[in-house]
Amino acid sequence: MLSFEFLREKREVLIKALEKRGYDAAIVDELVKLDEERRRLIREGDELRRIRNQRNEDVARLKKQGADISELIAELRQVSRRIKEIEEKQAKVESKFKELWLQIPNIPHESVPIGKDETENKVIRQEGEPREFDFEPKPHWELGEKLGILDFKTAAKMSGSRFAVYKGLGAKLERALINFFLDVHTREHGYVEVMPPVLVKSESAYASGHLPKFREEMYFIEQDELFLIPTAETSLANLHRDKILDEDSLPLKYVSYTPCFRREAGSYGKDVRGIIRVHQFNKVELFQFTKPEDSYDVLEQMLAHAEKILKLLKLPYRIVQLCTGDLGFASAKTYDIEVWAPGVGRWLEVSSVSNTESFQARRSNTRFRRKSTGKVEFVHTLNGSGLATPRTFIAILENYQRKDGTVEIPEVLRPYMGVSEIA
RNA sequence: GGAGGGUUAGCCUAAUUGGUAAGGCGGCGGAUUUGAAAUCCGCUGGGGUUACUCCCUUGGGGGUUCGAGUCCCUCACCCUCCGCCA
Numbered sequence: 423m424l425s426f427e428f429l430r431e432k433r434e435v436l437i438k439a440l441e442k443r444g445y446d447a448a449i450v451d452e453l454v455k456l457d458e459e460r461r462r463l464i465r466e467g468d469e470l471r472r473i474r475n476q477r478n479e480d481v482a483r484l485k486k487q488g489a490d491i492s493e494l495i496a497e498l499r500q501v502s503r504r505i506k507e508i509e510e511k512q513a514k515v516e517s518k519f520k521e522l523w524l525q526i527p528n529i530p531h532e533s534v535p536i537g538k539d540e541t542e543n544k545v546i547r548q549e550g551e552p553r554e555f556d557f558e559p560k561p562h563w564e565l566g567e568k569l570g571i572l573d574f575k576t577a578a579k580m581s582g583s584r585f586a587v588y589k590g591l592g593a594k595l596e597r598a599l600i601n602f603f604l605d606v607h608t609r610e611h612g613y614v615e616v617m618p619p620v621l622v623k624s625e626s627a628y629a630s631g632h633l634p635k636f637r638e639e640m641y642f643i644e645q646d647e648l649f650l651i652p653t654a655e656t657s658l659a660n661l662h663r664d665k666i667l668d669e670d671s672l673p674l675k676y677v678s679y680t681p682c683f684r685r686e687a688g689s690y691g692k693d694v695r696g697i698i699r700v701h702q703f704n705k706v707e708l709f710q711f712t713k714p715e716d717s718y719d720v721l722e723q724m725l726a727h728a729e730k731i732l733k734l735l736k737l738p739y740r741i742v743q744l745c746t747g748d749l750g751f752a753s754a755k756t757y758d759i760e761v762w763a764p765g766v767g768r769w770l771e772v773s774s775v776s777n778t779e780s781f782q783a784r785r786s787n788t789r790f791r792r793k794s795t796g797k798v799e800f801v802h803t804l805n806g807s808g809l810a811t812p813r814t815f816i817a818i819l820e821n822y823q824r825k826d827g828t829v830e831i832p833e834v835l836r837p838y839m840g841v842s843e844i845a
Numbered sequence: 846g847g848a849g850g851g852u853u854a855g856c857c858u859a860a861u862u863g864g865u866a867a868g869g870c871g872g873c874g875g876a877u878u879u880g881a882a883a884u885c886c887g888c889u890g891g892g893g894u895u896a897c898u899c900c901c902u903u904g905g906g907g908g909u910u911c912g913a914g915u916c917c918c919u920c921a922c923c924c925u926c927c928g929c930c931a
Binding site for chain 2: 461464465467468469471472474475477478479481482483485486491494495496497498499501502623665666667668789791792793794795796797798
């Protein structure tokens with residue numbers, strides 16, 4: 423959610439931002455109209471309430487004196503009726519306004535390149551060289567099935583397409599990755615480990631910005647009106663909802679391992695094989711609450727924290743800056759990290775690091791009191807995967823595969839695995 | 846699932862039979878001071894307005910009333926106990 427400032431004083435900035443993102447800016451006119459209507463009703467209602475408050479004091483006083491107040495009360499009954507009418511109108515206008523306002527995405531940071539979709543994202547740099555193979559590298563689903571560590575047939579029977587059963591060293595590798603990620607971020611990068619619920623109420627999904635726009639992307643438990651989270655970000659954005667934090671406590675750094683659930687509606691036929699795109703996956707998520715002036719430095723730090731994992735795993739990757747057309751709804755600036763997967767011959771997104779500035783903080787009403795002024799301000803929130811496991815799993819199988827279909831385990835994972843290869 | 850108790854501002858705590866939320870702490874600003882402490886004064890969340898001595902805010906929503914923290918209904922969350930389950 424944005425400050426109303428953008429609707430009133432900085433309307434051109436808002437319209438320009440929407441256009442850059444490829445949104446229809448016509449919604450702004452409607453919002454302006456509703457906002458004006460809303461304010462008109464507030465003024466009208468305030469005036470009537472002021473009269474009512476004043477006259478009610480007269481009622482109390484006169485009643486104590488034993489005077490006849492029946493006329494006054496009859497008059498006030500009228501005033502109350504009008505107040506009620508106005509309040510009803512106002513509630514309608516406000517709910518319409520809010521509905522539209524919640525659909526407005528964040529304003530892209532000035533450093534974000536303008537572009538219409540993911541084809542216009544910018545590759546900023548590449549780290550590590552893709553390995554030269556003296557044989558044709560196989561895709562992970564072939565390697566995984568042959569090694570008996572991934573079972574797609576059984577998963578399809580149990581749960582349908584886009585699921586996988588991990589077995590034996592496959593399951594262990596998955597668990598090793600999660601533990602390795604958590605250990606690096608808690609020990610080396612100073613994050614506090616958090617294990618949040620993976621089922622959340624709708625208001626939490628609104629706060630994180632996943633509702634209303636991504637309703638179709640989330641699994642919904644109708645009986646209890648709960649959503650399965652698509653990312654730990656959804657839960658973590660609510661950690662300090664409706665709180666005023668101490669300035670000294672910032673930045674607050676959290677790391678969470680959670681399963682993530684995505685319906686992948688509309689992606690039929692895309693990445694149907696293997697575990698590139700699945701309905702349920704594991705992810706270790708970094709999340710920070712910062713002061714506004716620090717958030718862009720923190721964005722770079724978080725990118726480095728996520729990169730550290732790939733460096734330790736010795737996997738080649740590249741950093742991509744998302745253009746305005748591909749930027750996430752809540753994000754003002756995002757870097758993606760893509761790892762090289764030689765078996766499928768593609769760069770795969772394993773992390774997305776975003777600064778939402780105060781966008782989520784407004785929705786979640788998360789603020790801090792600034793010591794120098796004593797005033798409350800919204801914090802900035804940032805999130806980044808550190809990392810998502812399936813595509814890291816893919817990259818390990820495909821990059822560390824041998825000609826005979828066996829896979830070497832990266833050095834740093836061996837203490838977690840207890841073995842040096844999957845054969 | 847059943848019974849009872851609770852939710853007041855950043856935190857803590859009040860509020861006769863319904864008369865419009867009182868204090869304390871913390872924080873910020875100011876006065877005083879060589880500086881600090883102490884003391885005193887003001888401010889403290891949201892909104893509207895050219896502006897104000899204006900409006901709103903007692904967990905959410907609704908109702909009764911001229912007027913609701915207070916009475917009624919409903920929902921959420923927390924605590925205690927019972928039942929069920931792990």
